[in-house]
Amino acid sequence: xxxxxxxxxDELAHLARLAIDDATRERLRGELGAILEHVAMLGEVDTxxxxxxxxxxxxxxxxxxxxxxxxxxxEVATGGAAVVADGGFVVPAVIRE
Amino acid sequence: xxxxxxxxATTLAADVxxxxxxxxxxxxxxxxxxxxxxxxxxxxxxxxxDGARAAADAVDAARARGEALGPLAGVPVGVKDVIVTxxxxxxxxxxxxxxxxxxxxxxxxxxxxxxxxVVLGKLGxxxxxxxxxxxxxxxxxxxxxxxxxRVPGGSSSGSAAAMAVRSAALTLGTDTGGxxxxxxxxxxxxxLKPTYGRVSRWGAIAYASxxxxxxxxxxxxxDAALALExxxxxxxxxxxxIDAPAPALTAALDRGVRGLRVGLPREYxxxxxxxxxxxxxxxxxxxxxxxxxxxxxxxxxxxxYALPAYYVIAPAEAASNLARYDGIRFGARxxxxxxxxxxxxxxxxxGFGAEVIRRIMIGTYVLRAGSYDAYYRQAQQVRALxxxxxxxxxxxxxxxxxxxAPTPAWPTGAxxxxxxxxxxxxxxxxxxxxxxxxxxxxxxxxxxGLPLGVQLMGRPLDEATLCAAGQVIERATGPAxxxxxxxxxxx
Numbered sequence: 407x408x409x410x411x412x413x414x415x416d417e418l419a420h421l422a423r424l425a426i427d428d429a430t431r432e433r434l435r436g437e438l439g440a441i442l443e444h445v446a447m448l449g450e451v452d453t454x455x456x457x458x459x460x461x462x463x464x465x466x467x468x469x470x471x472x473x474x475x476x477x478x479x480x481e482v483a484t485g486g487a488a489v490v491a492d493g494g495f496v497v498p499a500v501i502r503e
Numbered sequence: 504x505x506x507x508x509x510x511x512a513t514t515l516a517a518d519v520x521x522x523x524x525x526x527x528x529x530x531x532x533x534x535x536x537x538x539x540x541x542x543x544x545x546x547x548x549x550x551x552x553d554g555a556r557a558a559a560d561a562v563d564a565a566r567a568r569g570e571a572l573g574p575l576a577g578v579p580v581g582v583k584d585v586i587v588t589x590x591x592x593x594x595x596x597x598x599x600x601x602x603x604x605x606x607x608x609x610x611x612x613x614x615x616x617x618x619x620x621v622v623l624g625k626l627g628x629x630x631x632x633x634x635x636x637x638x639x640x641x642x643x644x645x646x647x648x649x650x651x652x653r654v655p656g657g658s659s660s661g662s663a664a665a666m667a668v669r670s671a672a673l674t675l676g677t678d679t680g681g682x683x684x685x686x687x688x689x690x691x692x693x694x695l696k697p698t699y700g701r702v703s704r705w706g707a708i709a710y711a712s713x714x715x716x717x718x719x720x721x722x723x724x725x726d727a728a729l730a731l732e733x734x735x736x737x738x739x740x741x742x743x744x745i746d747a748p749a750p751a752l753t754a755a756l757d758r759g760v761r762g763l764r765v766g767l768p769r770e771y772x773x774x775x776x777x778x779x780x781x782x783x784x785x786x787x788x789x790x791x792x793x794x795x796x797x798x799x800x801x802x803x804x805x806x807x808y809a810l811p812a813y814y815v816i817a818p819a820e821a822a823s824n825l826a827r828y829d830g831i832r833f834g835a836r837x838x839x840x841x842x843x844x845x846x847x848x849x850x851x852x853x854g855f856g857a858e859v860i861r862r863i864m865i866g867t868y869v870l871r872a873g874s875y876d877a878y879y880r881q882a883q884q885v886r887a888l889x890x891x892x893x894x895x896x897x898x899x900x901x902x903x904x905x906x907x908a909p910t911p912a913w914p915t916g917a918x919x920x921x922x923x924x925x926x927x928x929x930x931x932x933x934x935x936x937x938x939x940x941x942x943x944x945x946x947x948x949x950x951x952g953l954p955l956g957v958q959l960m961g962r963p964l965d966e967a968t969l970c971a972a973g974q975v976i977e978r979a980t981g982p983a984x985x986x987x988x989x990x991x992x993x994x
Contacts, residue, residue, distance in 0.1 A: 415864070422822060423829075423844070424860060424866045425852030434864060439923050441865055445811040450879045451888065458883035459890060460940020461713050462699035463963070467742055472854045486833030495831050498843045 408439035508676070509985060512578045512673040512726040516619070517578035519562065521675040525568075526577030529672075530559035530621050533579040537623065537670045540988060544668055545645045545662040548584050549592050549799045551623035552622055555579065570599040571832050575733055576619030581671035583662050584625040586717060588612055589707040594639040595708045597630045598852030600834045607707050607954045609706020610715045610741070611675060619869070624928055626661030631825065632677055632710045634658050635685060635927045636918060638860040644915065645691060648986030655688030661719045663690035667954075667986040674720045678811055679711050681907070681931025682941035688907035691945045691954025691983050693973070694720045696728040698963045699938035700745035703738030711820035712743075714746055714813075714935040718756055721981060724944060724973040728752035731966060732839040747964055755967035756974050758878075761795030763972065766900035770806035771930055779912045783946045783955035784808045784906055789902065789951040790979040791972060801898050803892040809933040813924055815869050815882035815935070821859075822866025828854065861921055861954040890937040893960075902961040904966050906930050907943045911953040932958050944976050945983035950989065954983070 415431050415438070426434070449477040464479045477483075507515070508528050515954035519522040534552060541547050562577045565927065582588055585595045587605035594600040608616065616622065629639035633879035637645040637660025643662040647653040648668040655664040659676030663686035666674055676683040687694025695718045700719045710716060719730035732752050738744045767788065772781065792798050830850030837849035855863070869878035896903060908927055918924045934941040939960050946957045959969045977983070 417868045417872075419848075421871065422863050423826075423847040423851055424855070424863065424972035425845075425848035426860070426880055430857075430860070434861065437861060437921055438864055438868065441814060441925075442862070442868065444817050444922055444925075445869075445878065445882075447809045448808060448815065448885055449806070449877065451808055451881070451885050451887070453881060453884035456884040456887050458880055459742070459887035459936075462882060462890075462936075463743065463745060464747075465661065465700075465743070468739075470739060470747075478606055484605060484832075486603050488830065488834075497831055497842055499736045500843050 407436065408443045410435045410439050508536045508541050508669045510772055511722050513576065513581070513723070513729055513815050515578050516574060519566070519893050520572045522566065526559035526621060527556065528692055529577050530555050530579050533623060533671065534700045537628045540668045540670050543651060543990065544664050545582065545643045546626055546644055546646055546665040546672070548594065548596065548625045548627045548661070551622060553592050554591065555621050555623050556872050558616070562621070573617060573619035574729060575615060575963055578620045578672050579623045580611055580615055580620045581623050581626045581662065581674040582658050583628050583630060583674070583676045585610060585673055585677055585708040588622060592626065593625060593954045596628050596642055596854065596866065597854065598641045598835060599828045599850070599860070603834055607706065610703035613970060614734045620673070625722045626665055628660055629658035630859050631708065632658040632679055632682055632820070633815065633858050633862055635681070635924050638915065638918070641856055641858060647912050648990060649691060650912065651990050653914050653953070654689065656689030656908070656912060658682040658687050659720065663687050663692055664692065664720060666690065666692040666720050668988060669722070669985050671734060673726055675709065675717060676720050678890045678935065679714045679717055679718050680817060681928045684722060684941055685908045685927070686942040687720050688956025689912040689954065691948070692722060693718055693724050693945065694718070694943040695731055695943040695966065696934065697731055697735065697966060698745070698940045700743050701735050703741040703744045703941070705738055705740040709824040712818040712824060713820060714817060724755055724970050724977050725753060728970045738807050739787060745964070750964070750966055752967050752970050755971050759794060760791055760972050760975050763796040763968070764799055764900040765791050765796045765972070766801035766903040768797050768801050768806070768896065768898050768903050768905060770803050774782065776906065779955055780906045780909065780950045783957050784904065785977050787824070787904055787946050787957040790976050794975045796972070801896045801900055802905065803896060805885065805888045805892050806933060808959070809889050809926065809936055810929050812882040812885040812889065813928070813932040813936060814865070815878050815985060818862040818866035819870050819879055820866070821871060822863045825859070825863055831888070838958035844890060858921065885934045889933050893937045893939060897993045902959050902966040902972060905958045905960065907956045907958045911949055911955060929957065939963060940966045940969055942973045944973040946976055946980055
């Protein structure tokens with residue numbers, strides 16, 4: 407059975423912003439390997455000239471009139487956040503001196 | 504005693520409109536039913552007693568004022584926890600949304616309420632609708648009311664279990680790869696996955712946006728048809744909702760199947776199919792033929808590639824959709840992170856369960872530079888071929904008849920690997936890839952009393968044919984019974 411390397415799992419976890427512990431990493435090596443091995447059978451299908459299907463319904467995106475409508479009040483829109491100050495979401499410092 | 508909870512949604516609404524019953528009495532009966540059954544079943548994650556009573560009282564007050572009542576007046580409904588409900592805690596069965604109270608109603612929920620329905624509470628499911636057993640919930644697994652030691656199916660586990668034991672008169676689920684139809688079959692109820700775009704996804708917590716669709720689970724085909732009429736329709740808030748006339752489903756229910764051409768796709772009837780499931784399909788085939796339908800063998804040659812295509816496309820979309828859970832704007836947030844990257848990674852690592860992490864990781868793998876063409880693009884091309892198979896079949900037939908799942912409900916804890924669980928979706932996910940409507944309807948039971956279902960799939964926007972054919976099966980087999988209560992095997 408295919409096993410992903412620890413480095414591959416770590417790279418995916420970094421790209422997906424997922425902190426995982428060592429036991430999870432080990433488990434995922436085999437689980438992800440088995441799933442990827444299974445889906446590799448897609449390569450058997452001759453898809454030459456087939457347009458990729460991105461959506462179930464052929465439609466063009468509808469546009470609406472550029473008119474402001476009602477929106478949620480700020481305190482409601484931010485009401486589900488863990489840390490809020492002055493009507494905004496608080497994040498750890500991203501710029502350091 | 505008059506057991507209100509045994510009645511269909513259609514009957515309840517008619518009784519309320521005619522003044523034969525009060526909405527409040529009906530709601531109280533269902534709240535009592537929840538109290539009696541849900542300790543053992545675990546269908547509900549939240550019950551809104553006060554909100555339900557207030558909504559029921561409002562229906563009764565409107566009637567007292569002589570106002571016209573909606574088509575679901577006084578009908579108690581349960582809503583899957585991946586569909587948002589204003590001020591009613593909605594978590595998608597995930598720790599990462601623990602305690603979240605949405606500031607708005609999903610369009611489907613708003614339409615139910617506008618039609619007079621009474622929201623009882625939120626129904627359990629696999630986390631973010633990712634799973635086929637209900638065991639992937641962060642909070643509680645739901646039991647199958649027909650055998651408490653078996654899974655109810657998933658991911659709309661609570662929606663199906665609540666219908667089976669009638670702790671709701673109607674429920675909403677979502678179906679991305681079979682999540683309405685498979686649990687409906689496992690629990691012996693009707694499940695209708697509408698055409699992609701038929702029902703607004705506004706307020707459906709996104710899993711895989713090109714596949715997700717909200718739909719009803721119900722006691723009868725007529726109830727499912729009534730519910731879909733209410734929730735269907737264009738919504739300016741969902742750019743993918745289809746601008747089509749509201750489906751006249753209840754009016755089409757009695758038109759029968761005489762002259763209808765029903766396809767039997769050979770790829771859905773493999774030699775190793777569970778004999779009980781094969782027997783259910785054979786029974787449905789005979790019922791439809793006796794009622795005047797012509798049964799036609801058809802082929803959907805790319806069927807075996809639908810599963811791998813789905814398990815590339817759905818995780819890819821999930822990895823993108825679930826990027827929004829960053830600990831900042833809503834939901835759980837990791838404590839004392841060293842910096843912003845640590846806040847994101849720890850919030851997500853601590854907040855997501857194992858199956859969600861697997862799918863995000865797979866999605867990240869197939870979308871990254873270097874594997875995109877081999878996996879994601881190839882899967883989208885295979886998706887086009889799956890749809891082409893159906894288009895060719897529908898040139899010859901009006902709908903197709905197939906199993907819902909390869910087996911009846913299996914024992915809790917008996918899913919060996921993630922890939923084994925994915926294989927349980929093999930007969931349902933092509934319908935999502937192709938964007939078609941699908942109906943699961945009960946059709947008998949195993950010798951041990953486990954429900955069996957069959958699936959009808961139809962042309963885009965042709966839910967009416969599925970409902971008419973489904974009702975023929977339902978009439979012939981008798982209306983699906985309620986799960987026994989107290990449950991079999993209980994002390």
